[in-house]
Amino acid sequence: MLDKMAFFVNVIRCGSISAASRKFDISVSAGSRWLQSLESQFGMPLLRRTNKLLTPTPAGQKLFEEFAPLVDSAHHIQQSLLDYQEHDKGHINIACTPVYANHFLMKEINDYLVEQPHVTFSLNITPWALDHAGEADLMISANATYQGYREQDLHLVRREIMQCPFVPVASPAYLALYGTPQSPEALSHHRCLFASTLTGSNDWIFTCGPETQMIKIPKNLEVNDSDMLLQGVRNGTGIGYLPEFVVRNDIQNGYLVPLFSDYGTSTWSLNLYYYPPQRASAAASSFKAFLLERALG
Numbered sequence: 436m437l438d439k440m441a442f443f444v445n446v447i448r449c450g451s452i453s454a455a456s457r458k459f460d461i462s463v464s465a466g467s468r469w470l471q472s473l474e475s476q477f478g479m480p481l482l483r484r485t486n487k488l489l490t491p492t493p494a495g496q497k498l499f500e501e502f503a504p505l506v507d508s509a510h511h512i513q514q515s516l517l518d519y520q521e522h523d524k525g526h527i528n529i530a531c532t533p534v535y536a537n538h539f540l541m542k543e544i545n546d547y548l549v550e551q552p553h554v555t556f557s558l559n560i561t562p563w564a565l566d567h568a569g570e571a572d573l574m575i576s577a578n579a580t581y582q583g584y585r586e587q588d589l590h591l592v593r594r595e596i597m598q599c600p601f602v603p604v605a606s607p608a609y610l611a612l613y614g615t616p617q618s619p620e621a622l623s624h625h626r627c628l629f630a631s632t633l634t635g636s637n638d639w640i641f642t643c644g645p646e647t648q649m650i651k652i653p654k655n656l657e658v659n660d661s662d663m664l665l666q667g668v669r670n671g672t673g674i675g676y677l678p679e680f681v682v683r684n685d686i687q688n689g690y691l692v693p694l695f696s697d698y699g700t701s702t703w704s705l706n707l708y709y710y711p712p713q714r715a716s717a718a719a720s721s722f723k724a725f726l727l728e729r730a731l732g
Contacts, residue, residue, distance in 0.1 A: 525718025562632035596730035626673035
């Protein structure tokens, strides 16, 4: 019955029976039977099924609120037991922002597996890595920071592993067609490409001396992947506001032109989030130390 209750908790968290079944490595039909059996044992419905959406009944919500912390505790106990293994064994779940995954993470994992070939990984590449804190061992997430920015309290350890300024850029072809904006305010008359997953919104930050401007750019095109955004800017679709390391080579090769050189911008900050040692597995702690050594050393 405990497995079925844990499965129910994951159905609520995942939003579907199929997603929870994949996590439990059972078929969807088996997962449905588990829920039916659980409802039969309690003698009441736990889920409402309307328009393909699953929502808990009041009884189901009560079960979720009471049992979800026990599911999390069981997971952490399981992780702590893995500490009895050598750190060169075990499994690591990572939730990672796409921009870091696309440019760095696979190389880091490849180099680590050369030294620790028996470690296995699961990667969840998502702009919302911190939303998966309950199931991931390590979370790699980026923020656009500026004066006055405050990060939410996540009860996790945070270490910054990379930072660089944003750079507003456009292609020579776009500037030839539409002209070069002379100030950030002029962006309202231009086609702009943005990723709220990079900047938090369609607000671009510019600083000049002690003054900070928050420019709300037109919502001409939004994407949630920095490489796709870069491709659009490179093709002349519009002006972009991207981390410097993403556009560095294109600027050096003349494919992109940086704008507003007299202005500063917000900072793209990449952070590694992880649990304190008493809650982390040996394998996750080892790979975390490896990432920090590579990033900071």
